[in-house]
Amino acid sequence: MIKRIFSAILLLGFVFVFFIIVNNIEEATALKGVGKEYAERSGNQELGAQNIVTAIIVTYRGLDTLGEVAVLFIAATGIAVLLRRKKKKIDPGKKKRESSEILLTGSTLLAPMIIIFGIYIFLNGHLTPGGGFQGGAVIASAIMLLFLADTSYKINHNVFGWLESLSGFAYVLIGILGLVMIGADNFLDNRILSLGTFGSILSAGAIPVIYTLIGLKVGTELASILDNMKGDLE
């Protein structure tokens, strides 16, 4: 009880702080700073990406995104390390009940569509809302569906592992290509490939490639997190 009272008092303090903040925020009426800069540069089709947010994420602030991929990768790796199995012990007496036919058929029917939708999202990341992370998450949701529907479903660790590793490595390589092909200050530059026609699917240089790699990586990573957490631990 005392804990609650103290917490309440403390949070009242925070309410006051947030009140000050909300009270002092000045409504934005025009773009300024880098936001404006990005808008103008995109208007000039500098990177060839229709989606300005994508241009920012993949190229202008590409290092952030590389880091972001790394964060997810670390989390997936960390979870795999933490949930590593010391020995596989499957108790035959405790077998789970099998899923029903409808559930199995339905999920196997849906999963490929979901995956294709995910691929669609990351392939169109430079044109429409979406991108590698969103697409990857959608792909992982297909895997999750399979896990939920079929208790005995197992992912192919080899394929997933290689896909995860290689897509990440390829992302770094594309970054380095910028250094090799253009110059020392061009790490992660998308203009190593031609910018193509503005608004078409094969445009915006390396952005679709990068987003594809990110999509694959995020999808496989989230799937392996799910796989680890699914837990036939004990």
Place this chain on the structure above:
Amino acid sequence: MNITTIVHIIGFALIIIGFWGMLTQKNMIKIILGLAIVETGVQLVMVSFGFIEGRTAPILDSAVELSKVSSLIVDPVPQALVLTAIVIGVAVNALMLTFVIRLYQQKRSLSINDYKELKW
């Protein structure tokens, strides 16, 4: 009161709610959920900072005239930042849950009060 302010208030309210959960719940999973709510609140506050009333999304489709982009769209930067923040939040929460799984295996308890072997 305009939309931005309302979203701000909702965001900050979520932060307060999340903190309340973190400070009062004993169950570690609930504490993590508290943190997740706080993160959501922060993300909401972040995007609303880029919002400009009456403008469109920062995508240069037919609705946006290329020569006047900067006067037609909302600020794209907070949106880009929020994406990163969300992904990082997900990663942290997943890892925290993993810790809880392992802790639970050690002591069969989810109460944070039971994990005080290190102190002073």
Place this chain on the structure above:
Amino acid sequence: MVNPIYIVAILLGVGFLLPSFSKGGTKLTGAIFFAALISVCAISYQWLTGFLIGDQVSVMIFTAGFKPPISINLQMGMFEAIFTGSINFMALFGAIYMFRQMAETGTRSFVLFLLMVLGLNGLVMTRDIFNLFVFLEITSIATYSLIGMDLKLKSLSAGFKYMIAGGIASVFLLLGIIMLYSVTGTLNIDEMVKIIPAVANIKILTIGLFLVLFSLIIEMKQFPSNGWAIDAYEGVAPGLTGLVAAIGTGGVFFAIYKTFPMMNKDLLSMTAVIGMLTFFVSNLMGLKQKNPRRILGYSSVAQMGLILSVGAWGYRTGAADEIFMLVLIPLFINHFFAKAGLFWIAGIVKSEKYKNWGMIKNNKIILIPFIILVLALIGLPPFPGFWGKWNLVLFWGATKNFTWIWFLLAGSLIEAVYMLRWLGYALKGEDTEEVKFDMTVSKNLAVFLVTSLLLTIAVYYSWTNEAIAPIYYLPFTVGLALFYLPFLPAKIKGFISMSGIAVYAYYFLPDQAGFNLFFNTIFLGGSFFLIIATMHSKGKRVGFFPLLMLMIGSLVAMVEAKNTLQFFFAWEIMTVSSYFLIMRGKKAQKAALRYVIFSLGGAFLILIGFGYAFSEMHHKIVLPISLLGAIEENKSIVFILISIGFLVKIAGIGLHTWIGSAYKKAEDDTTAFLSSILSKAGIFGFVILILIMGIPKIGKIDIAYVLGWIGAITAISGTMIAIFQEDAKKLLAYSSMGQVGYIILAMATMSGLGWTAGMYQVVNHMLIKGILFLAIAGVIYRTGTSKMYKMGGLIKKMPLSYTAVMFGIIAISGVPPLTGFGAKWLLYEALIEKGWYLQTGVAFFASTVAFLYCFRLIHTIFLGQAKTEFKDVKEAPVWFIIPQYIFIIIIMAFSMKPKLLLDMITFAVKPIFGESLSWVGDTAFSSLGYWNGFVVMNIVMVLFIGLTVLLLIKAPKVQKVKQFNIVFAGERPETPELTHFAYQFYKPYYRALGFLVNPRVKTFWKNVSNSAHTIGDSLRKIYTGNGQTYAFWILMYGLILFFITVGVK
């Protein structure tokens, strides 16, 4: 130069790819892992040398082909090179240390490790605030994963608390960043710094800045929002904690440092205060710890507090770059290597109680790095921490931030207490069975690498310091040389030491004059002869001679010192070497600790005194000692502080509680050095101080008068305490205290006669205490005890020692004809001349009381009845006897011809105080009387011989009586104890005067220590171990700081 972006690319690329090779086994992946780390180190090394040796200029690396603020950019400048360099090299060492654990866990742990290093490199290099957040998260998440890696309960629960704290910190960081973006329109730090002054919405700006700063303060583990960090330091595998304590906090510090240019003055002041508070309080809380890893945890937090405070302070005053190079880098490097190394050693020695660390005393591979790292951590010379603290005192002194200096040194002293206590257990603790060592080669290799690198840096710092010329190291050379010759027998090492002293004498003495010549002669001459006694050992005495020579060398160096830095450097070396010398005694653990704490306390007071003196000097110049006289403003404070420092060394009243136990517990021949040589260091300090500064007055109070009384009271107290001692060495210890008191009393008169008396007493005391301590050492060597009442009747067994003691006590008690008479005569003359009659009375009384303890030395040890257990003892080894008789010859010479000595003293005193003694032949005339040593000696001789002859003629026939052929009150005693009244000899006096020697001072210091421990103990109770409570503290702390800095306006 390799583009530093490749650091990012290599670590990430290898990190991503490595899991694909896991089928190849950990040998393959381990090899790739190390290849990646080494290549990153190579890049860092290239930049590091480019900046330090070459003329590389700072470069910006842009990404995506755009300039900031459009894209994210990295910077590689001098500071970045130093930080990434140390992070990468330390990561390599850490990887070596943790290799086995990681290999067992699998390839994925390598991946986590690489990405943690990546995060830290990014954190240091990036110039974009949101990118900073990303790298911070990379570092944190990789660290969390590594923490939980061993799946132990403690690691997991510590990791969970860590994550809660980290989660809250990143929430605030995000909020802060977006608010800053909303008002500045940029995320680039340099751009923000430019825009901030023009921002209109100050409120949002300030809150944004505050949130960013507060978030990083949490990450910096500042008090009181740091319980989770300390728990993690304790609970997590030491390999990782060592690494996190070093590179983790290093990276985060650099991150917060980067944001300082944006901050306003209020926020910077707040940060400086928070840091200093953390430094002080964490050290205080560290006092009560028993678990080595938790001790290190508190110490880590404290050090980071200090570094944070100094960094903020640097920006606050606008001297950021200078402070960074001169203070922060040394402090950081010191903490970096020492803390990692100590954590790793704590991982090798598997014990959760530092009391069990006695086991490592026989394991040189662990012990030597441990000693080095502890000394480095405390900030003793020549380690970088010393230079950092010195420069910091200089800066703070120059800007008159005296309170900060007090906190800095008080915190440092407390840290020294618990670290040295731990070291004491390692050196002297009892062997316990339960402690096991993990002698894995890779772990010890990592510790070795860290220690050697730290030593290299220490040497680099010392050699390149402009204020200390290379020649300054000459006095230390023989000590260091002997360190590498442990296999030689003690006799040869003793000989080498004597030769070394002869060389120093040859080298240093001819150029000197005045007091420098006088004291150097005493230090070198006295040591030269005393060393003969140390050669009695048949063994090797490993470690003894290097320490002894370091101590003697430091004394010479101290005399040689031209500036305050050299003086303080030598003073600290002297303190440390004498500490280890005392520690060599059998049960010396507590005594040595008390000694070194008092000594360090004294040294820090001297340093604070210098700090006050610096306020009037330009801070870039190391203050020459001679300029101490030129200061005006804080003159009396400077004088008092430095005086107290010196009074500690000579065990002035109130600061004397260390002397009895230290002198008693040290090895017997070491004690002779302590008393006859080392105690003169304090006197030399006073000589220099008074000659340069004079003795100032505060208002109407003349400090000289106070000092005189301190001397007088020290003299009487030392003497009074001495007479009630049962232990011969303790008796002599307090006698020593009393005798040195006279010197202070004499010098306080500030007259030629007084100083002549003082210097005369210096020589006298040096010779006498040499004789007495060595004679007693010989007796103890033969009897195995230092308790006087257990001895008795040794006159027949040890006639030479007896004769020496006889000479010694005649000389000490101040009766004619020996030198002590001259000393007292001059002293009384000087005091009366000055008009200090009461002090004369006290001195006279003390001198008389001194007879009481002198008598005991003869009566209880040599006279009376021989005890049965000592019936076979022989004369002391000739090695003890030789120096005693050399000193006796010198005393005889000075007694017969006082002019020999007095001329030397007059030579030094005369230029300052003018002529005080005039000579007609062998007769010295003062303003009050005259003294002819030769005549006095002859008269006494005649009397002595006359009386002896008379006795021989007149005495009846001598009848020899066997030991028990006597009867007391009708009883026939059967044991020697019954015939020799020795125990509590002065009990009757004690009944009358005992209240005078009640251990009030001891009780006082004990109370000081106890209250510090109690405060520390109650403070640390806020760390309940509950992650939720920690979250509460963090939020609460944030709120409080918010209202203090932002909310009020």
